[in-house]
Amino acid sequence: MRLISKVFLFLLGLLSIPAWGQPLRVDRLSLSLNAGFTRLVLEADRPITAEISSQINSLGLNLRLLDGQFTLSQSLTGEASGVVTGLRPALGQPDTISLQLLDGAMIDRAFQLPPQGGRGHRLVIDLLPADPAAFLEAFAAPVKLPLAAPLQPAATPPGRDPRRLIVLDPGHGGHDPGAISASGRYEKELTLAVGRAIAARLRASGRYRVLLTRDKDVAVKLLDRVKLARNREADLFLSIHADSLAADRATRGASVYTRAEDASDRDAEALALRENKADQLADTAQEQELDDVLAILVDLASRDTKRLSGRFAGLLTASLSERIPLRRNALRAANFKVLGAPDIPSALLELGYISNPTEEALLFSEAGRNQLAEAVVAAIDRFFDGP
Numbered sequence: 001m002r003l004i005s006k007v008f009l010f011l012l013g014l015l016s017i018p019a020w021g022q023p024l025r026v027d028r029l030s031l032s033l034n035a036g037f038t039r040l041v042l043e044a045d046r047p048i049t050a051e052i053s054s055q056i057n058s059l060g061l062n063l064r065l066l067d068g069q070f071t072l073s074q075s076l077t078g079e080a081s082g083v084v085t086g087l088r089p090a091l092g093q094p095d096t097i098s099l100q101l102l103d104g105a106m107i108d109r110a111f112q113l114p115p116q117g118g119r120g121h122r123l124v125i126d127l128l129p130a131d132p133a134a135f136l137e138a139f140a141a142p143v144k145l146p147l148a149a150p151l152q153p154a155a156t157p158p159g160r161d162p163r164r165l166i167v168l169d170p171g172h173g174g175h176d177p178g179a180i181s182a183s184g185r186y187e188k189e190l191t192l193a194v195g196r197a198i199a200a201r202l203r204a205s206g207r208y209r210v211l212l213t214r215d216k217d218v219a220v221k222l223l224d225r226v227k228l229a230r231n232r233e234a235d236l237f238l239s240i241h242a243d244s245l246a247a248d249r250a251t252r253g254a255s256v257y258t259r260a261e262d263a264s265d266r267d268a269e270a271l272a273l274r275e276n277k278a279d280q281l282a283d284t285a286q287e288q289e290l291d292d293v294l295a296i297l298v299d300l301a302s303r304d305t306k307r308l309s310g311r312f313a314g315l316l317t318a319s320l321s322e323r324i325p326l327r328r329n330a331l332r333a334a335n336f337k338v339l340g341a342p343d344i345p346s347a348l349l350e351l352g353y354i355s356n357p358t359e360e361a362l363l364f365s366e367a368g369r370n371q372l373a374e375a376v377v378a379a380i381d382r383f384f385d386g387p
C-alpha cells in the first residue's frame with residue numbers, strides 16, 4: 001500500500017502543472033556529493049520544472065526555472081561539491097542559477113519527489129563527470145527537467161569498457177568492527193582480506209571490472225555502498241560478512257542471503273538486524289530521499305532482479321559447498337539494507353562463524369581465503385555464462 005501510494009504521488013508530481021496564481025518560489029537548494037555523483041536538490045511548495053543548458057563562454061551550466069524564481073535566503077557563494085565548483089544566481093535573471101563546473105558533466109538522473117517528512121516538493125538532479133565530447137552531446141540542446149524517463153539507465157557511452165562490473169562489498173570498517181572472533185579478531189579485517197582476494201582473482205581473469213566499496217579500514221554507510229553500485233551500474237553486487245555467536249562456539253558454516261521483506265527464518269531475521277545496525281549514523285534525510293527513489297524503482301525493476309539474485313545465490317551456495325563447510329539450509333533470505341539496489345542482482349555472503357575457533361583459523365588463513373575466493377569466482381563465472 002505504501003509503495004502504491006508513493007508511486008501514485010510520484011506520477012501526480014510528474015503530471016501536475018504549476019497553475020497556481022503565485023509564481024513558484026524555490027527557497028531551498030542543496031548540493032552534495034554522493035558516491036561519485038553530484039546531487040543538486042531544489043525545494044519548493046509545488047512540483048518544480050526547469051531547463052538546464054550549457055554556458056556559451058565558460059565551462060558551466062545554467063539552470064532555469066520554467067515557471068518560478070529563486071528566492072534563496074542562503075548565500076550560494078562557496079557552495080561546491082563534486083563536479084560543481086561553484087554556484088551563483090545569474091545576473092539579472094531571478095529564474096536562473098549558474099553552476100560552474102570542474103569538468104564536463106552529464107545528467108545521470110533528474111526526478112521529482114513529493115513532500116515528505118517536513119520537506120516540500122523536490123527536484124533532484126544527479127550529475128556525473130563526463131568527457132568533453134559527452135558533455136557537448138548531453139547539452140547540445142537545453143534539457144527539460146525532470147527527465148521524461150528518469151529511471152532508465154544511461155546508454156553505454158562509446159569507448160566504455162564493455163566488461164561486466166562486479167562490486168564487492170567488504171562489510172563494516174573504521175569505527176565499526178563487525179563481529180568479534182573467538183580470539184578477539186574483527187569481522188571487518190576478514191571481510192576486507194577476502195574481498196581483496198576475490199577482487200584479485202576476478203581481475204586476473206581479465207573478464208571483469210571490479211570495484212570494492214571500501215579498500216581500506218574505513219566506515220562506509222550501507223546506503224552509500226548501494227549507491228556506489230547503482231551509480232556505477234554494477235552488474236552484480238556481493239556483500240561479504242562473517243558472523244559470531246558469543247554463546248555458541250559450536251555453530252559453524254557459511255551461508256548465502258538474498259533480500260526479502262520477510263525473513264526465511266528467525267536466525268536470518270536476527271542476522272539482518274545485526275548487520276543493518278552498521279548504519280546507526282546514517283543521514284536520515286538523505287536516506288529518506290533514497291528510500292523514496294528506491295520505492296519507485298523497486299516496482300519497475302525488482303522482479304527480474306529478484307530472480308537473478310536468487311539464481312546467483314543458488315550458484316554461489318553450490319560452489320561454496322564443493323569447498324567449505326556450509327550451514328544447514330545455507331540459502332536464506334532476510335531484509336538486509338545493503339541488498340537494497342532494486343536493479344542490480346545482489347547477494348550477501350556470510351563466510352562463517354568466527355566465534356568457532358576452527359572456523360576462525362580457517363577463514364583467517366591464506367588457504368581459507370583462497371578457497372573462498374575460488375568458490376566466489378567460479379559462481380560469478382557460471383552466473384554470467386548461463387542463460
Ligand SMILES: [Zn+2]
Pocket residue numbers: 171172178179187240241242275
Ligand atoms: Zn557483518
